[in-house]
Amino acid sequence: MEENRARRVVDALRxxxxxxxxxxxxxxxxxxxLLPGGREADWDTDGTAxxxxxxxxxxxxxxxxxxxEGSEDYDxxxxxxxxARTDYDQPIARQRATAPPPAEPLPRVGGVFRRFLDGFRYR
Structure with a gap:
């Protein structure tokens, strides 16, 4: 995933x-x-479509x-x-029919220093 796209996805999830x-x-x-029980799901870090x-x-x-299936064309x-719809409770995760209701928004990582920490690489 392209860096700026990944950043926008992270912001939308937060x-x-x-x-x-x-x-x-x-x-x-x-x-x-970051999931309960100390687990982490790493999405799309291998460069595949x-x-x-x-x-x-x-x-x-x-x-x-x-x-x-078909996710290579997702926006x-x-x-x-x-x-958001993924259910991680089983070893082979599945997609729920609908996403759970949104929770309280989380602050964006980096706060006011975000652009400094990232070297001004995005808008």
Whole structure:
């Protein structure tokens, strides 16, 4: 995922109350969603076209989200919806029919110093 796109997806998820942050996977950017029980879902950090995730706990793979069919053509709103609808309770995660209601918005990472921390690379 392109860095600015990943940043916008993270911001939209945080606006929905989902604890998301940028994930760097080598040369690729993605979205990391922090889950209960110390788990993390890393979305799209491998540079492939489709939307998928690995669920990790303490560096060990404990689950995954298979490639979502047709997701290579998703816009940002559809990506946010797909991530928000994911149910991570099983080792092979599934998509719910509808997303849970939004929670209290979370502050954007970096606050007032965000552009300084990121080197003014975006608008």
């Amino acid at each position: 606006d929905r109350g989902i604890n998301a942050q940028l994930a760097r996977g080598g040369h690729h950017m993605g979205v990391r969603v 489709g939307l998928e995730a690995q669920v990790m706990r303490n560096g060990m793979l404990v689950g995954f989200v298979p490639v979502i 940002e709103e559809q990506i946010v919806d797909a991530i």
